[in-house]
Amino acid sequence: MLKLLYLVHDLADPAVRRRVMMFVAGGAEVTLAGFRRAANPLAAIDGVNPIELGVTSDGRFGQRIGAVAKSCLSIGTVLRAVPKPDVIVARNLEMLAVANRAAAFFGSTVPIAYECLDIHRLMLRDDVVGSVMRGAEARLGRGAKLLITSSPAFVEHYFRPLSGLDLPTLLLQNQVLDLDDDGDDFPPPSPPTRMTAQPWRIGWFGALRCAKSLTLLSAFSHAMGGRAEVVLRGRPAYSEFDDFDGFMRDEPFMSFHGPYRNPEDLTRIYAGVHFSWAIDFFEEGKNSSWLLPNRLYESCRHGAVPIALEGTETARFLKERGLGLILPAADPASLTALFETMTDAAHHQACDRIRAQGPAPWTFDRTDCERLVKRLSNLAGGGRAERVTFPLPSSAIAKESYHDE
Template sequence: MLKVLYLAHDLTDPAIRRRTLVLEAGGADVTLAGFRRGAAAPEDTRAIELGVTRDGRFVQRIAAVAKSAMRLGAKLRGAAKPDVIIARNLEMLALANRANAVFGGKVPIVYECLDIHRLLLRQDAVGRILRGAEHALGRKISLLITSSPAFIENYFRPLSRLEAPILLLENQVVALDDDRAASLPAARPPLSGKPFKIGWFGALRCRKSLYLLADFSRAMNGMFEAVLRGRPAYSEFEDFDGFVRNEPFMTYQGPYRNPEDLADIYNEVQFSWAIDFFEEGLNSSWLLPNRLYEGCRYGTVPIAMRGTETARYTGARGLGLVLDHADAATLATLLSTMTAERYLSEFDRVAATDPRHWTFDRGDARALVTRLSELRTQAAPTGPLLQDLHQTQRNKGGLL
């Protein structure tokens, strides 16, 4: 059984739990270690806590990593020697190198980078220093995992000097049970006199999206409602809870379990907000968010922003709606003529798409662990070989 040490930047992030579930489903024995973000409790109570970090406090996080590095050997004393170390994000790559030294210096390291921090993209001294640090810390990595082709095209190839092979691992819905048995999405046009609903689910960190949806829903005077679920990044808002409370056509309905609650929450809305302006023109334009795959798997019509990787992805499949300009008036123009018939037409296109585009199943999990197992006997990195594990597994005739 492959032994994996997974170093997580935020043990409270549901994405860390999903990745751990996937690795275990693929046959790996996972030791999870990382930082707790604020006062929130870790998703996995078995995790080894390395310290506490704060949202939006980059300098504090670097200090916490440096402090943790000095006592990492003691923290990992009871852990079995891993076959592979996975580092989620740049700060954990620093700890991965330290952990490798603790275990003798010959453990393959995988760098999992699913977001490109804006500081890495700066063209001043700060950006150059951080990219230099990434290069230095990543000189011996055996594999780079990322989630969008645009990250490769816009950062890893032109700016990053990392030379490891690249594994493209998209943010599909984790479906470890036989997803063929799962119910297919059903259309849910609103009852007469009831509003259409737009779901904005997941990591709620984008002030521009919040204000745009509020202005739009007010302008539509009840024809549309915005339903918010997930984890608000309170450091990014002046008063998230108070703002939403004062909006007549917007509700926040709390956190949810992923993947357990996805079918229920998406079945309550007709459209999914697959737009993010948090790092507009940079990471937000390049990512393929979890909510894109989740919404399409459960039959919601995605709304994407023109010029983004998300819009290119949905456009290539003939799905969803595209917003031309980031303002409430343009969104109102896009949706003001929405009828039950038009909605059903949009829904049918989403529902007709093979659900395997949206899901990561047990066969994919086994393929991932097999790929990681190969690193134990693999020679040093030979260059930026790109592999799409999900598509490879489908081509091999996976479970679905």
């Protein structure tokens, strides 16, 4: 059984929970260690008791650097009782620093995989700060054996031309974890029924960190005068909003329903909406234009129609498949115009096109988990990791975009 040490930046992140579940389902024995940014009981994982390295805060980069430096000095003591891992997976740049120290403690033969699913704006600055950050990433990643990322656009626009890293790359999309062995026998569910007088419902689920989306959706819902509602669920990044809770209390056509368990609650929460907001302006023009978000796969798997913004990787992904709705501009007027002409027939046609794809493009099943762990096991055995060529054609941006050795 593969012994895997997973070092993470936020133990309360639901995506961390999902990744650990993938590793365990694939047959790995996982030791989870990392920093905690907030309490989140929904992030607990049966059978896995995390090792807490310290507390960090959103938006306080200097504080995080200090916490990481302190952890690097004490990592040998913290991991003294942990069996030597076969592989270390470091989620985000700060954990790559910790991973290097951990590998030195356990022995230099322990391979490291660098998991990077977002490109922070500091990495993209065209000044000395950006140069220093990219240089640090290149130095810390020098001993890594594999890069794990979630969108081909990250490789095309950042890792290949800018990062200074030269690593075999595993494209691991943000697909829905489906450990039900019979899951692929069923198509995505039918869209929720809607009476003519009822409003359209747009779901914005997951990491709620985009103030521009919140403002845009508010203006849109007011312009629609109750003919459309916006439902929010997930974990707000409070550091990115002036007063998220106060803003939501004053919204007549928007509602926030708190966190949820992923993947257990996805069917229930998507059953209550017709469309999914798959747009993010958090790192506008860069990271937000390149990512393929969780909600893209979640909404398609569960029968909701994703809404994407023209010019983004998400829009390109959908247009190549003839799916979803593409917003021509990032403003309330464009979204309002889109819904002023929306009909039940058009909505059902959009849902039918998604259903015709089946669940396979949107899900990561038990067999996929086993393939992932096998790929990491090959690293542990000293096997050569296979390099993936980018950009990938649309037909390859699925389970075929990573390969067994």
